[in-house]
Amino acid sequence: MLVAARELLASEGPGAVTHQRVSQEAGVGRATVYRHWPRSEQLLLDVMEGADLPLFKDPETPVRPWLHRQLRQLADELMPPEVAGLSLAMMQSALWDAEMARRRDESTRTIKERIHAAVRSAVAGQELETDAGPADLVSMLVGPIVYRTAMQRDVVPDGLIDRLLDGIGTWHR
Template sequence: MADSTDPRITRSREAILSAARELLREDGPAAVTHQNVAKRAGVGRATVYRHWPQPRLLLDDTMAGVRMPFFRDPVPPVRPWLARQMRTLADELALPEVQAVTAALFHGAPDEPDAIARREQLIATISGQLGTALDSATRTGELQASADLLDTPAIIIGPLVFRSMFERRPVTDAMIDHLLNAIGTWTTPGSSPPADQADVGRGRDGGGA
């Protein structure tokens, strides 16, 4: 059996994955087949099968080579950080290779264990990072949420995917601002609350009769 550290094997795998990512970017996940990849990489189909016995394994490794933003490492104040993260995500979703990976996540059969695991991992990662950031904003008084925070990924990420991948139109900064406002009321940490909330704190009558 060939040593997996053999540089020839490493070069072969890299050439195959490079070809697979080109096909994913150009024609979507359905194009990432052993036959198509072997032809694009200039290797025998048996070589591709030797590295990836099943098509789903080949597609998984092909997708793993494309970076996806996951709202990592939130920093205060949360709103400008979140706006930057949404801007990055929107810009990434405009890239063919990222669109291809996103389509591949949709492409998996609803009852396929690996497809389910990939989607659940993505959902858990995004929801966890957003939850951490928004909990922090709520604790510091930066955010007074008007929506259930569990719905936040659908509220602020779903529209970005729809606009970028379905409508094929650019996501504007104004759209990002609108989506953030849909979560709730934002204030600068340490500043006074909005006037109506300040009135509530004073009983709306300034404490008088």
């Protein structure tokens, strides 16, 4: 089942990893998938466990257009209702489930480290001047995208991504 779910994740993204689709791809009954993963967020987290998060990996220069593409991809991946709903469910579960909190913390730490590395590269290359720390950078760049897609159920226009990037410091083009 996990192999089938990982293939769905790789080929179609997180929205495809549902109990129904995993049961179809694995050739098992849906009840079998539910027995192992009663909640959708548990299924997706187990599928993602050990898989390398592709976003914000290996920054390229110039950093700003690369970061814009990464934020665009994040926004597009969070847009389907099932992914937005699952993201919110995972955040909620992490409030009382220690394992979910550990996994959330691991993911957010990875994103924070990668964004901070990209920004350090932009600063070192004199492409960007900023005094924002790692936690603020993630909050300023990723937070509004999660809010727009998951909470408002609305598209993230490229203009908003540009404004988010402008908000983290002074870019020298």
